[in-house]
Amino acid sequence: MLEQEPLSRYTTWRLGGPARYLVLPADAEDVVRALEMARDRGLPWLVLGLGSNLLVKDSGFPGVVIRPGKGMDRFEMKGATAIVGAGLPTPILARRTAELGFVGVERFIGIPGTVGGGIYMNAGCHGAEFAEVVTEVTVMDERGKAKQLGRRQISFKYRSSNLGPVVLLEAKLGLGEESPAKLKELQGRLFRWRKAGTPFDQPCAGSTFKNPVGPKSAGMLIDEVGLKGYVLGGIQVSPMHANYFVNLGTGTASDALKLIDHVRKTVLKKTGVELELEVKVIG
Ligand SMILES: Cc1cc2nc3c(=O)[nH]c(=O)nc-3n(C[C@H](O)[C@H](O)[C@H](O)COP(=O)(O)OP(=O)(O)OC[C@H]3O[C@@H](n4cnc5c(N)ncnc54)[C@H](O)[C@@H]3O)c2cc1C
Numbered sequence: 024m025l026e027q028e029p030l031s032r033y034t035t036w037r038l039g040g041p042a043r044y045l046v047l048p049a050d051a052e053d054v055v056r057a058l059e060m061a062r063d064r065g066l067p068w069l070v071l072g073l074g075s076n077l078l079v080k081d082s083g084f085p086g087v088v089i090r091p092g093k094g095m096d097r098f099e100m101k102g103a104t105a106i107v108g109a110g111l112p113t114p115i116l117a118r119r120t121a122e123l124g125f126v127g128v129e130r131f132i133g134i135p136g137t138v139g140g141g142i143y144m145n146a147g148c149h150g151a152e153f154a155e156v157v158t159e160v161t162v163m164d165e166r167g168k169a170k171q172l173g174r175r176q177i178s179f180k181y182r183s184s185n186l187g188p189v190v191l192l193e194a195k196l197g198l199g200e201e202s203p204a205k206l207k208e209l210q211g212r213l214f215r216w217r218k219a220g221t222p223f224d225q226p227c228a229g230s231t232f233k234n235p236v237g238p239k240s241a242g243m244l245i246d247e248v249g250l251k252g253y254v255l256g257g258i259q260v261s262p263m264h265a266n267y268f269v270n271l272g273t274g275t276a277s278d279a280l281k282l283i284d285h286v287r288k289t290v291l292k293k294t295g296v297e298l299e300l301e302v303k304v305i306g
Contacts, residue, residue, distance in 0.1 A: 024057075030079045030305075033071060033090065035135060037226040038276045039079025040306065042088040049094030054190050055167035061087040062165070069305060070190050072140030073112065076228055078283075080306030081276045089190060091139055097193065100125065104158065105196040109139025113146070121210060126201035127156045132210045133217040135229075139191040145179040149213060154179035156196040162189035182233055182301050222261045225269040231283060232266055232298040241298055242266035245286055248293045255282040280304070 024046050030039035043066065046057040061068040067086035071077070091110035098119055099106045105120055105128075117132040130149040134141060142153045142160060160177065163169045165188055178185045217223060232241040245251060245265035252262040254271070256278030261267040268282055287298050 028088075030071075030074070030083060030088070033088075034074030034077050034079055034228070035226060036074075036078060036228045036274075036279065037270050038081075038274060038279060039077075040081045040083025040276075042084045042086075044087045046087060046089050047093075048089060048091055051095075051163065051169060051192055054089060054091070054163055054192070057087055057089045058163070058165055058167050058190070068165070070139070070143075072109075072137035072143075073135060075134075075136040076140060076144055076146075076302055078228060078276055078279055078302050078304045080280075080304065082306050084306050091137070091190070091192070095192065103198045103200060105198055107138050107194055107196060109137060109142075109191045109193060111138045112136070113138055113141045117210065120198060121206035122203055124200055124203045124206070125198040126206060127151075127198035128153075128196060129201075129206045129210055130213060132213060138194060142194055143184055143186055143191055144182055145184050146182070152179070154184075156198060157194055158197045159195040160186075160191055161193040162186065162191050164189055220264060222263045222267055222269050225261070227261070227267045227269045228302045230266045230301050231268050232287075233301045235296050235298060237296065239294075239296075240266070244290050244294055244296055244298070248289050250286055250289060253282075253286075255285060258282050260286065276306075 024044055027041045028045040029041050031037050048054045069088050071088050071090040095108040095110035097108035098111055113131050113134045113136055116138055117128050121129045130151045134146050145152050145154050158174050160172050161169055234240045242265040250260050251265040253260045257271045257274030258278040259269050259271055261269050291297055
């Protein structure tokens with residue numbers, strides 16, 4: 024367990040103040056103990072995946088951050104069902120299933136989070152999302168009790184689920200069969216497309232806003248109101264993709280929050296569309 028650990032080290036935006044406690048559980052028992060500690064000390068708790076969809080405030084998180092990773096990254100195929108730990112990185116899931124000739128999650132190759140975060144957020148891209156493949160999840164509630172939920176007990180929406188305050192431990196994903204060569208070729212194409220269209224090598228948290236209902240994406244609207252490339256403090260609306268806000272190296276969470284506010288207000292004023300945050304603000 025780490026104390027006063029800067030969360031900027033654990034988020035892809037490289038932003039955020041310290042966690043009072045950071046726990047790196049290796050198994051479900053460690054998660055039980057972390058939750059117990061939070062309960063005993065009356066502290067809030069939070070699950071962190073790879074921090075690729077989070078904006079942690081500069082003041083940090085005044086409680087227990089639980090980050091499933093090594094030890095909780097099981098990957099096993101039983102027939103066409105993948106049994107996966109919440110800490111498994113999604114790109115590894117995409118690559119390994121494709122290599123073994125299973126189709127269903129191959130398009131998630133460029134989503135830089137964990138399977139736990141992906142299911143919790145119902146992440147997706149290129150017309151696919153986790154909701155389509157999840158058949159069962161194992162979750163732990165705040166009292167440390169684990170239970171299985173079947174697909175019909177979970178409701179997924181665009182970039183959200185109704186899982187609530189739980190720690191997702193494991194999931195079963197129902198996949199199909201496909202030729203590994205075909206899947207590899209598709210993944211190569213998608214990867215090149217991402218590299219060309221998004222600021223892949225700069226710290227950011229992917230799409231800042233959800234795409235609104237309507238013909239125009241959030242990125243198109245931000246571009247349309249003239250904010251592509253706009254800089255506030257050390258955070259910039261990416262000149263490559265206007266819905267990605269990149270940390271130029273000196274950015275703070277406060278800069279990011281001010282930029283989000285400025286973009287949201289400008290888009291609303293000029294287009295009438297109210298953008299909703301996809302990124303989750305912590306702290
Ligand atoms: C360059 C880039 C590209 C991206 N592209 C896409 C994309 O194409 N499509 C897409 O959907 N997203 C995309 N994202 C956003 C992000 O990668 C996804 O939302 C991802 O699934 C988040 O996973 P994570 O492990 O990083 O979760 P985090 O960001 O750490 O957490 C996200 C949420 O999930 C919760 N959570 C995480 N793990 C668990 C768990 N085990 N149990 C319970 N709750 C948990 C957290 O508490 C938080 O509420 C992108 C991000 C970046 C930086």
